[in-house]
Amino acid sequence: MTETIKGSVVLITGATGAIAQALIAELKARGAAKIYAAARDLSGLAASDHLIPIKMDVTNDGEVAKAADMAGDVTLLINNAGINYNTSFMTAPDIAIAREEIEINYLAPLRVTKAFAPVLIKNKGAVLNLLTILSRVSLPFMGSYCASKAAGLSLTQGLRGELTPKGVRIVAAMPGAIDTHMTAMLTIPKMTTAEAAREIFDGFEAGEEEIYVGEMARGLAQGLAHDPKGVERQLASPG
Numbered sequence: 001m002t003e004t005i006k007g008s009v010v011l012i013t014g015a016t017g018a019i020a021q022a023l024i025a026e027l028k029a030r031g032a033a034k035i036y037a038a039a040r041d042l043s044g045l046a047a048s049d050h051l052i053p054i055k056m057d058v059t060n061d062g063e064v065a066k067a068a069d070m071a072g073d074v075t076l077l078i079n080n081a082g083i084n085y086n087t088s089f090m091t092a093p094d095i096a097i098a099r100e101e102i103e104i105n106y107l108a109p110l111r112v113t114k115a116f117a118p119v120l121i122k123n124k125g126a127v128l129n130l131l132t133i134l135s136r137v138s139l140p141f142m143g144s145y146c147a148s149k150a151a152g153l154s155l156t157q158g159l160r161g162e163l164t165p166k167g168v169r170i171v172a173a174m175p176g177a178i179d180t181h182m183t184a185m186l187t188i189p190k191m192t193t194a195e196a197a198r199e200i201f202d203g204f205e206a207g208e209e210e211i212y213v214g215e216m217a218r219g220l221a222q223g224l225a226h227d228p229k230g231v232e233r234q235l236a237s238p239g
Contacts, residue, residue: 014081176216
């Protein structure tokens, strides 16, 4: 199974986002041999010796299948594409937002992993799913996002059961707040994208299956281990 970044061949989804760009920079710094940068719009991605842009909408079966055919040497799949409307269940005008968050945060990594599974099995590779500490507990004002990420965590656990016996490592990264446009409305301390990327790959290379990224994530994980209802009540009344 893939355990180190050096020499790996990586495909990362949602490659134009801020966290993806930090992950790509860190992959290069750690010696990744090749990086396939997958995104719906490639205008912000420049090809180089080590970076190959691939047009791929993670909600499109045909584009995902085509990418899997093109990138048959992948040893590390990073399911990074995600969306957060920062909307509570009761204030959303309908369920369209929840449906889109489920589509991109849960069904898309399932679709992409299924498409790349034969390649990863052949190459004894790994899957790294970018989740959030909120996949383990809900922050009500972004309730449907948390629900979609909880589905992503359950997906990760199920994939681990299916693919680990076939030689594929399955890892979840669960950061706290990172300074991106998704958290622009939050006034709490946030990690930089570069800090988050370093911690994610430090945990990956240390052999962790669940990587708690940042002090916030580690603190909440500790709280959930000792007093899960207390953490739930705390996040339900953040003020």
